[in-house]
Amino acid sequence: MVKEKSTSIYSSKSVKQKHLWQFAVLIAAIAVLNVASSMFYKRFDLTKEGRFTLSETTLDLVDQLDEPLYVQIFLDGEFPQEYKRLQNAARDLLNEYQHISNGNVIYRFEDLLTDKPIKEKDDILRQLNAKGVQITRPEIGQDEATSEKYIIPAGIVSYKGTEYPLNLLKREFGQPLEEDINGSIELLEYEIGNVIRKCVVNQEIKIAFTKGHGELDPIFVADISKSLSEFYTVEDLNISLTDTACTKQFLSKMQKNPDDAGAILLKGVMDKMQDYKALIIAKPRISFLDEELFLIDQYIMNGGKVIWLAEPLIAEMDSVAKYGSIMTADYNLNVNDLLFRYSVRINPTLIQDLNCHGIPVLANGASGQPGFLPWLFYPIFAPSGEHPIVRNLTSVWGRYVAGIDTLPNKDIKKTVLLQSSATSRVANNPINISLDLLRLKPTAEMFTAPNNIAAVLVEGDFKSLFAHRRAMKDKSPIPFKAKGTNNSMIVISDGDFISNQTDKERKQVYPLGYDKYASKAFKEPVEFANKKFFLNCVDYLCDESNLIEVRSKKIELRLLDKGKVKAEKTKWQIVNIALPIALLILFGLINAFIRKRRYT
Numbered sequence: 001m002v003k004e005k006s007t008s009i010y011s012s013k014s015v016k017q018k019h020l021w022q023f024a025v026l027i028a029a030i031a032v033l034n035v036a037s038s039m040f041y042k043r044f045d046l047t048k049e050g051r052f053t054l055s056e057t058t059l060d061l062v063d064q065l066d067e068p069l070y071v072q073i074f075l076d077g078e079f080p081q082e083y084k085r086l087q088n089a090a091r092d093l094l095n096e097y098q099h100i101s102n103g104n105v106i107y108r109f110e111d112l113l114t115d116k117p118i119k120e121k122d123d124i125l126r127q128l129n130a131k132g133v134q135i136t137r138p139e140i141g142q143d144e145a146t147s148e149k150y151i152i153p154a155g156i157v158s159y160k161g162t163e164y165p166l167n168l169l170k171r172e173f174g175q176p177l178e179e180d181i182n183g184s185i186e187l188l189e190y191e192i193g194n195v196i197r198k199c200v201v202n203q204e205i206k207i208a209f210t211k212g213h214g215e216l217d218p219i220f221v222a223d224i225s226k227s228l229s230e231f232y233t234v235e236d237l238n239i240s241l242t243d244t245a246c247t248k249q250f251l252s253k254m255q256k257n258p259d260d261a262g263a264i265l266l267k268g269v270m271d272k273m274q275d276y277k278a279l280i281i282a283k284p285r286i287s288f289l290d291e292e293l294f295l296i297d298q299y300i301m302n303g304g305k306v307i308w309l310a311e312p313l314i315a316e317m318d319s320v321a322k323y324g325s326i327m328t329a330d331y332n333l334n335v336n337d338l339l340f341r342y343s344v345r346i347n348p349t350l351i352q353d354l355n356c357h358g359i360p361v362l363a364n365g366a367s368g369q370p371g372f373l374p375w376l377f378y379p380i381f382a383p384s385g386e387h388p389i390v391r392n393l394t395s396v397w398g399r400y401v402a403g404i405d406t407l408p409n410k411d412i413k414k415t416v417l418l419q420s421s422a423t424s425r426v427a428n429n430p431i432n433i434s435l436d437l438l439r440l441k442p443t444a445e446m447f448t449a450p451n452n453i454a455a456v457l458v459e460g461d462f463k464s465l466f467a468h469r470r471a472m473k474d475k476s477p478i479p480f481k482a483k484g485t486n487n488s489m490i491v492i493s494d495g496d497f498i499s500n501q502t503d504k505e506r507k508q509v510y511p512l513g514y515d516k517y518a519s520k521a522f523k524e525p526v527e528f529a530n531k532k533f534f535l536n537c538v539d540y541l542c543d544e545s546n547l548i549e550v551r552s553k554k555i556e557l558r559l560l561d562k563g564k565v566k567a568e569k570t571k572w573q574i575v576n577i578a579l580p581i582a583l584l585i586l587f588g589l590i591n592a593f594i595r596k597r598r599y600t
Helices: 002-039 056-063 081-100 118-130 177-186 188-200 218-228 244-256 258-273 290-301 317-323 336-341 435-439 470-474 516-522 530-542 547-552 562-567 569-599
Strands: 069-073 105-109 154-159 162-167 206-211 233-238 278-282 305-309 325-327 344-346 349-353 356-361 371-381 404-406 412-419 424-428 432-434 453-463 483-492
Touching: 056 081, 056 188, 056 547, 069 081, 069 188, 081 105, 081 177, 081 188, 154 188, 162 188, 177 188, 188 547, 206 218, 218 233, 218 530, 244 258, 258 290, 278 530, 290 305, 290 336, 290 470, 290 483, 305 530, 317 325, 336 344, 356 516, 371 435, 371 453, 371 516, 404 453, 412 530, 432 435, 483 530, 530 547
Parallel strands: 069 105, 206 233, 206 278, 278 305, 305 483, 349 371
Antiparallel strands: 069 154, 154 162, 325 432, 344 404, 349 424, 356 371, 412 453, 453 483
């Protein structure tokens, strides 16, 4: 009996020593893992759509940072739950930026408004607004109290002593906040990357607004020019062969060689054009000569990009307001054959759409009533599709927009970027544009020609219009090219698409897409996405970093059903409280039963 007892004691000590060794090994393993994790970082993205995996384009941009980049986000404090999702998504993404930059991206979230006096709050908001930072108020539900709080879903990025606004929330007038939040989360990587791009861009790429054919005055493209100049070198280029502003720079050479004056002028203008990666032809109103079309054609054949903003009909709102009504007339721009060769035709029509913007009407106006009334010639386009130019883009505003046709061509791919709604139609030239139309009450049955194209991207192999015109080819001072491969251009049938409004008295230029009349009528800013759309167009054609492809990244946000949550709130509260306690009690009873059977 003594021997058996001694053996039992030794066995018990051996088991204890074994357990102690196992415990010591576990502690050592945990310590080693902690040390290793502090030295090496690895994050596994298990989301289906790769939500936390940054694109190669983003990685390349971050690699170009040679100094610390500081990000200060003001979306902090107490605000509605929807904004919490945006805040969390921004924090997760900035964590990833910080990691891949090896600490070169430094960020912090800060609440600027809580516990501040009203005067100090106003000063802060005014300063942020002047820097281009977005400020908003939270939406109030039916069962919530009114709040005077402001939310700043934005921040400031500082790099090498320069500050850049970073707006996280993309709002559209009249759209539910939840949809805007979802779209904004999808675009976070693009927006942050776009600001980094502003920080590191060297502006080597040059683009030009053409002049000499009655294009938009500089004051009306001031805002889009300023925005483009953040990424590109933006200049004006006169390509009118009959304009002294164009010819005077070649005058001395032409005077020395009068017999070759025409060839010298053509070659000189073409050499100038080759300095630019893209040309923007913004609302020409003077006919192009064949020689000028030849220059544009050969520029395209040699890889140059062109964005056409050409409207065929004379239709100006100033004239309608002054005279009450006008009849449209054709500009006769002489570009139809050229565009036809590239599989595009701009028709002498105007799109009328029930989904339209409006115009201000005074009490003594044609309608006999004050206010802001719908104007069928101001279609609002709702971009759709997965193309990076239009993905997650809010509404775009058109003014007297012509219809576009695309033509069959197996060598050219056509992508529709903007088109009218299902309740639209076209009016053919000549068209009587009269304020009396405001008195009419149109119905959907009157608009049976839907989906009229207003902007199209064409890509592929372009054939020269002058390939079979020997007269032009023979007098060309430059090597003629009959075909351009793998090129692209964009055609927009609204010359005022990039025209910003102005205030002459205050000498102020409004942001492109902002309507001062609608904003005054509705007593809140009314702004459309014209600027963003056009910047996307230029980036798609010219941006060598290819950042716009990040816009195609789709993130599926799996949201709870708010109605169901509200209806079943009590049930799930009970489940969440009672079920864990019941499981713990059950686990305790089972554990006691097992121990009793094992050790009794």
